Amino acid sequence: MPALTTTTIGSLYRFKEDLNESIDDAVRFQRELGVDIVSDGEQRTDMVSYFAESFEGLAIENWAPVVTGKIQLRIKPELFSKVKDLEYVRSKFPELKIKVAITGPTTLGMTCGSRKIRSHYKNIMDFSLYEDIAEALSPIAKALVDRGALLQIDEPFLSQGYKDLEARVRLIDRIAEGLPADHVSVHVCGFVGGHGVVNYLQQLDNISVLSFAFSGTVEKRNIEHVSRAGFQDNGKMLGAGCIAVTPLSEEQINTPHAVADKLREITGKVGRENIAYAHPDCGMRATNKSLVPIILRNMRAGVDLFG
Numbered sequence: 001m002p003a004l005t006t007t008t009i010g011s012l013y014r015f016k017e018d019l020n021e022s023i024d025d026a027v028r029f030q031r032e033l034g035v036d037i038v039s040d041g042e043q044r045t046d047m048v049s050y051f052a053e054s055f056e057g058l059a060i061e062n063w064a065p066v067v068t069g070k071i072q073l074r075i076k077p078e079l080f081s082k083v084k085d086l087e088y089v090r091s092k093f094p095e096l097k098i099k100v101a102i103t104g105p106t107t108l109g110m111t112c113g114s115r116k117i118r119s120h121y122k123n124i125m126d127f128s129l130y131e132d133i134a135e136a137l138s139p140i141a142k143a144l145v146d147r148g149a150l151l152q153i154d155e156p157f158l159s160q161g162y163k164d165l166e167a168r169v170r171l172i173d174r175i176a177e178g179l180p181a182d183h184v185s186v187h188v189c190g191f192v193g194g195h196g197v198v199n200y201l202q203q204l205d206n207i208s209v210l211s212f213a214f215s216g217t218v219e220k221r222n223i224e225h226v227s228r229a230g231f232q233d234n235g236k237m238l239g240a241g242c243i244a245v246t247p248l249s250e251e252q253i254n255t256p257h258a259v260a261d262k263l264r265e266i267t268g269k270v271g272r273e274n275i276a277y278a279h280p281d282c283g284m285r286a287t288n289k290s291l292v293p294i295i296l297r298n299m300r301a302g303v304d305l306f307g
């Protein structure tokens with residue numbers, strides 16, 4: 001059987017001052033450490049700024065995001081920063097498979113609206129805020145997939161649970177509407193066992209991969225909330241977080257043997273045929289920089305050991 005495919009969740013530390021050189025380094029770094037499907041490493045470090053530059057109704061004031069009015073995409077999707085970065089990566093590394101992450105509506109709306117909503121929306125729980133964000137993200141998603149990328153929609157906040165959680169999850173389908181489902185994934189990190197979020201995600205029509213974490217202290221318990229039937233019966237595959245991203249020292253990094261054991265545990269529960277790829281539990285922007293290469297090296301070695 002061929003080895004499991006590996007990928008990253010997206011963010012890495014910033015490599016260089018110059019953006020394009022930094023993206024080059026991030027891609028080469030992943031390839032050298034045996035990552036099959038690479039990301040741009042999220043070298044534009046501030047996610048809120050690049051959305052604020054491109055979205056009407058979103059601004060940065062005193063270094064914090066503010067919702068100033070109705071949210072709409074105010075540029076052509078091909079001018080959105082992540083689309084430009086994708087085009088750059090494709091031109092430099094035409095042979096590589098690339099996955100691009102965008103922030104989902106709940107996570108983006110909660111991040112931007114929690115400080116101040118000046119007009120148009122009643123408050124942070126106004127569902128139309130999230131519908132408008134989904135609407136604005138949809139042409140960006142299409143532009144990314146049209147340019148050959150796999151799309152990952154990041155929605156870490158969904159693990160927290162909301163009274164309208166099911167409707168929030170369904171907004172992901174709206175973003176991915178009309179796209180080939182096998183190109184689209186959702187990443188929800190943290191503990192996903194509460195609030196039925198796994199079940200809601202498995203009902204989505206336009207998504208094929210659900211990516212969860214299984215390796216951190218809290219994330220370990222996610223194994224109890226996934227099943228073979230849940231994936232197979234709904235035509236979904238699992239992105240398996242198989243190595244923790246929060247070690248504080250080299251000694252705390254999961255070893256290749258621990259990664260292989262984790263993959264055995266996950267495939268025992270979900271079925272190897274239902275695994276899309278293995279990846280670290282989450283992005284690694286906040287991970288101690290010197291530990292990041294060891295994490296990726298151990299993941300690769302663990303995947304190879306798993307066989």
Ligand SMILES: [Zn+2]
Pocket residue numbers: 009156187188189190281282283
């Ligand atoms: Zn994550």
